[in-house]
Amino acid sequence: MRNTSAPRRSALWKIYGKMFTEPLRVIVRDPLALAGLVILTFIVLVALFAPWIAPYDPDEMHRKVEGVLFRLSDGEARRLAAEWPFPLNAVTMRGDEIIAVGGGGRIVRFEGGRWVEEATSTESELFAVASGERTYAAGDGVILRKDEGEWRSDLVREGTAFKGLSLAGNSGLAVGEDGAVLKLSASGAWEEVPHRERGKMASASLANENLGFIVGERGMLLRYERGSLRREMVRAFRDLNDVHAYTPDFALAVGARGTILHFDGTRWREMFGPETRDLRAVRIVNEKLAFAVGPFGVVLKYDGTNWTSVETGYRRNFRGLGSADGAVLAVGSDPFINELSPPTRDHLFGTTHLGRDIFTQTVYGSRTALLVAILASLVVSFIGVNVGLVAGYFRGKTDDILMRIVDIMYALPFEPFAMILVLIFNPSIWIVILAVGLLTWRTNARVVRSQVLSIARRPFVKAARAAGASDFRIMFVHIAPNILPLVFLQLAVAAGFAITAEATLSFLGLGPPRMHSWGTILHAARLSGAWRTAWWWIIPPGALIMLTVVSIFFIARALEVLSNPRLKNER
Amino acid sequence: MNRKTYLLSRFLQLAATFLVILTMLFFLFRLALPDPTTALVVEGLSSEEQQLVRERFGLHLPLWQQYFIYLKNSVFLGEFGTSFHYKAPVAPIVFDKFLNTMILMVVAILISYTIGPALGVLLTWKRGGKLEIGGIVTGLVFRSAPMFWTGMLAVMFFGVYLRWFPTSGMRTLPFDSSGFLDTITTLDFLHHLVLPALVVSLYYMGLPMLIMRNTMLEIMGEDFIELCRAKGLKERVVMYRHAARNALLPVVTQAAITIGLAVGGQVVVEVVFSWPGLGREMLQAVRTSDYPMAQAAFMLMAFMVLAMNFVADVLYGVLDPRVSLPREGR
Numbered sequence: 001m002r003n004t005s006a007p008r009r010s011a012l013w014k015i016y017g018k019m020f021t022e023p024l025r026v027i028v029r030d031p032l033a034l035a036g037l038v039i040l041t042f043i044v045l046v047a048l049f050a051p052w053i054a055p056y057d058p059d060e061m062h063r064k065v066e067g068v069l070f071r072l073s074d075g076e077a078r079r080l081a082a083e084w085p086f087p088l089n090a091v092t093m094r095g096d097e098i099i100a101v102g103g104g105g106r107i108v109r110f111e112g113g114r115w116v117e118e119a120t121s122t123e124s125e126l127f128a129v130a131s132g133e134r135t136y137a138a139g140d141g142v143i144l145r146k147d148e149g150e151w152r153s154d155l156v157r158e159g160t161a162f163k164g165l166s167l168a169g170n171s172g173l174a175v176g177e178d179g180a181v182l183k184l185s186a187s188g189a190w191e192e193v194p195h196r197e198r199g200k201m202a203s204a205s206l207a208n209e210n211l212g213f214i215v216g217e218r219g220m221l222l223r224y225e226r227g228s229l230r231r232e233m234v235r236a237f238r239d240l241n242d243v244h245a246y247t248p249d250f251a252l253a254v255g256a257r258g259t260i261l262h263f264d265g266t267r268w269r270e271m272f273g274p275e276t277r278d279l280r281a282v283r284i285v286n287e288k289l290a291f292a293v294g295p296f297g298v299v300l301k302y303d304g305t306n307w308t309s310v311e312t313g314y315r316r317n318f319r320g321l322g323s324a325d326g327a328v329l330a331v332g333s334d335p336f337i338n339e340l341s342p343p344t345r346d347h348l349f350g351t352t353h354l355g356r357d358i359f360t361q362t363v364y365g366s367r368t369a370l371l372v373a374i375l376a377s378l379v380v381s382f383i384g385v386n387v388g389l390v391a392g393y394f395r396g397k398t399d400d401i402l403m404r405i406v407d408i409m410y411a412l413p414f415e416p417f418a419m420i421l422v423l424i425f426n427p428s429i430w431i432v433i434l435a436v437g438l439l440t441w442r443t444n445a446r447v448v449r450s451q452v453l454s455i456a457r458r459p460f461v462k463a464a465r466a467a468g469a470s471d472f473r474i475m476f477v478h479i480a481p482n483i484l485p486l487v488f489l490q491l492a493v494a495a496g497f498a499i500t501a502e503a504t505l506s507f508l509g510l511g512p513p514r515m516h517s518w519g520t521i522l523h524a525a526r527l528s529g530a531w532r533t534a535w536w537w538i539i540p541p542g543a544l545i546m547l548t549v550v551s552i553f554f555i556a557r558a559l560e561v562l563s564n565p566r567l568k569n570e571r
Numbered sequence: 572m573n574r575k576t577y578l579l580s581r582f583l584q585l586a587a588t589f590l591v592i593l594t595m596l597f598f599l600f601r602l603a604l605p606d607p608t609t610a611l612v613v614e615g616l617s618s619e620e621q622q623l624v625r626e627r628f629g630l631h632l633p634l635w636q637q638y639f640i641y642l643k644n645s646v647f648l649g650e651f652g653t654s655f656h657y658k659a660p661v662a663p664i665v666f667d668k669f670l671n672t673m674i675l676m677v678v679a680i681l682i683s684y685t686i687g688p689a690l691g692v693l694l695t696w697k698r699g700g701k702l703e704i705g706g707i708v709t710g711l712v713f714r715s716a717p718m719f720w721t722g723m724l725a726v727m728f729f730g731v732y733l734r735w736f737p738t739s740g741m742r743t744l745p746f747d748s749s750g751f752l753d754t755i756t757t758l759d760f761l762h763h764l765v766l767p768a769l770v771v772s773l774y775y776m777g778l779p780m781l782i783m784r785n786t787m788l789e790i791m792g793e794d795f796i797e798l799c800r801a802k803g804l805k806e807r808v809v810m811y812r813h814a815a816r817n818a819l820l821p822v823v824t825q826a827a828i829t830i831g832l833a834v835g836g837q838v839v840v841e842v843v844f845s846w847p848g849l850g851r852e853m854l855q856a857v858r859t860s861d862y863p864m865a866q867a868a869f870m871l872m873a874f875m876v877l878a879m880n881f882v883a884d885v886l887y888g889v890l891d892p893r894v895s896l897p898r899e900g901r
Contacts, residue, residue, distance in 0.1 A: 032704075404584075407584065411589070411592060411877045413835035413872050415837075415838045416868070500715070500717055507839060508842065508854055522723065526842075532726060532731045533727070538723050546712065546715050549715035
């Protein structure tokens with residue numbers, strides 16, 4: 001430490017450098033304090049680099065898409081697949097192979113209990129899939145065909161969203177939302193079916209190579225027979241979403257507001273089901289069994305005469321049905337808010353009831369905590385040290401008055417006082433700092449005062465006074481450096497208190513609005529009502545408050561030795 | 572200064588401090604509400620009734636006269652106005668809630684100030700061992716864990732997961748009770764009390780434990796302890812009967828101060844456990860801008876802090892004849 005070439009600097013370093021090295025040395029020597037310092041450093045780093053550490057925006061509502069596959073049969077509704085992270089629009093079964101299509105041109109094969117993606121040449125959304133001799137998929141501007149295990153573009157038609165697709169033997173039918181109707185000829189080419197219908201078409205179904213039905217918006221129901229279209233007489237006026245022709249004598253169509261239409265070979269007739277919500281898809285298994293599905297997990301069963309609801313325990317949207325032997329397959333799911341998700345790889349601490357990432361919120365919360373801790377403890381120390389210095393130095397009347405003020409401050413309970421401040425002003429980060437500042441300096445002032453009282457009697461102070469130093473100079477140049485260890489200690493204690501105080505006020509909903517703090521996270525959890533079970537939402541912010549404050553306690557405990565050397569022997 | 576004049580001067584100081592706080596509140600609320608009528612007159616009153624209220628609080632008089640009427644009303648008449656929320660006089664409501672808070676806090680503080688000091692003695696006894704460090708760390712950890720958090724964890728684990736205890740309120744609803752005593756002298760009440768009392772007492776336990784340990788460390792160096800040991804007394808007897816008894820004083824006075832602070836200080840516990848106490852009432856008053864209620868609740872809280880500090884002073888003098896008056900301390 002000694003530097004002979006610069007004696008003056010070395011002397012200064014001896015005095016002021018010690019102020020920093022000594023506390024550090026004390027902390028490093030005490031294992032608890034060292035642990036505290038490490039934790040605190042970590043939290044400070046997290047706060048500084050929050051935007052880089054946090055993977056998301058703290059207010060972002062995360063959506064989640066989950067493809068789902070159900071097998072619906074007479075006796076049961078069973079969920080088959082594990083999650084597939086994209087929505088599935090339609091499904092078909094050919095032999096043992098289950099194939100589903102969905103967003104982003106994705107075609108997936110269900111194999112061994114999980115989804116396997118198949119390579120495609122398109123990125124358009126696919127709406128329909130059907131299998132006859134071959135398997136076809138249709139979507140936004142494209143129809144794909146599976147040839148020898150490979151998907152190829154069979155038709156590209158910009159601007160037409162193919163919503164419906166049906167195959168029967170060598171024949172096939174595809175309808176577009178824009179009203180395009182294409183038939184698959186025996187040669188394997190798609191040919192336009194001329195017609196004069198207007199309106200969006202939603203689905204098509206062939207009962208055999210020559211007969212089929214097409215449905216669309218506002219009750220559109222068309223009969224396709226040997227290459228031509230004819231309007232069916234039907235009294236439906238709501239949008240129809242799907243149709244399934246089982247035989248030329250039995251077909252079902254479903255649509256908006258629980259509409260169900262039944263075809264008995266001669267005419268269409270409206271049926272009454274137990275559901276008033278939309279139905280998206282319908283599929284017939286045999287004369288005595290059919291299913292219809294819709295959004296919000298709606299599943300209806302038809303037993304040949306009546307429709308009844310089937311409970312699946314699943315609340316998300318079903319989009320499509322496909323035939324399987326003796327049963328139907330249901331696929332679906334729209335993107336939904338990923339609410340109250342327990343910790344996953346994407347969300348380390350899970351999500352809130354609004355789908356917000358708790359890890360991100362916790363990381364940003366450290367900023368608020370440290371900001372309040374630093375500002376509030378500076379305010380507290382500034383007031384406390386000055387009051388203590390003045391009271392202890394001047395004594396007498398000044399001391400009396402100042403200490404009476406301190407007594408009054410001691411009578412103010414913290415939370416209620418802060419609440420009054422919030423009632424009168426508006427909640428903000430400054431109210432929190434003001435409350436902590438106004439109410440915590442009392443302890444600092446008392447402790448500093450008693451130290452100053454004893455220092456002011458020491459010979460060097462008398463010497464300074466005899467040398468003609470002003471009161472101001474004696475207080476701040478001669479006495480103040482001697483109480484610095486104590487001030488650091490009080491600073492640490494005040495910082496710990498400020499963090500708890502901010503968390504408490506935020507938890508009560510009185511904290512700074514639109515700021516992320518550990519208390520706010522817990523406040524939101526309590527408001528949502530989910531806190532009684534969502535442990536992942538509760539544990540991280542509270543644990544961080546505890547870790548931060550206890551680290552400060554550990555460090556303060558070690559620093560106490562500096563300001564009160566008597567303790568050294570006791571520890 | 573003999574004891575009587577000392578206590579008298581402390582009492583006068585208490586009164587003066589309370590007066591200052593009342594004054595501060597008066598001006599704070601006037602600052603917030605330039606038209607005090609809104610703070611004291613319930614909406615929906617007829618204009619004659621409004622006039623009556625105005626006269627009772629002297630709202631037509633100059634500010635300084637209003638101030639004295641306010642002092643007279645709140646100190647001597649116990650008249651705090653009418654709650655906006657309940658449309659009823661504030662005082663009886665505040666008193667009810669105060670009792671609810673007190674029963675919870677007194678039980679919790681009794682528990683922590685019985686177990687805490689005993690643990691403190693144990694820590695001194697097993698000095699230098701793992702037990703001591705463990706005890707200190709545990710004490711500090713419980714003191715740093717915010718009570719609303721430990722409360723939430725307790726609700727989640729003991730209430731919702733294990734279903735051992737009810738998690739909200741003082742009684743299972745609906746219940747009939749003719750009064751406070753009737754409410755609390757039931758098993759159902761005790762069942763409701765367990766979780767909040769546990770959470771509060773865990774938080775409070777660290778302080779008496781650490782205070783006890785510090786005082787014990789000082790006392791262990793004194794001659795009479797050496798003498799006890801020389802007499803051949805067992806270490807347990809020396810610790811718990813001789814040393815601990817002399818180290819209890821700071822703990823007892825701290826207990827009194829803690830009770831005073833607890834009346835207003837533990838809003839969060841009442842919120843987490845939906846305990847119908849004063850703190851929760853005050854929070855609701857702040858949320859609904861129920862000024863008379865907030866004002867009265869705060870006055871009572873501040874008064875309790877002062878009163879219990881005074882009690883601590885009295886206890887200090889009574890319990891330790893050696894004490895030199897006036898003392899210096901927190």
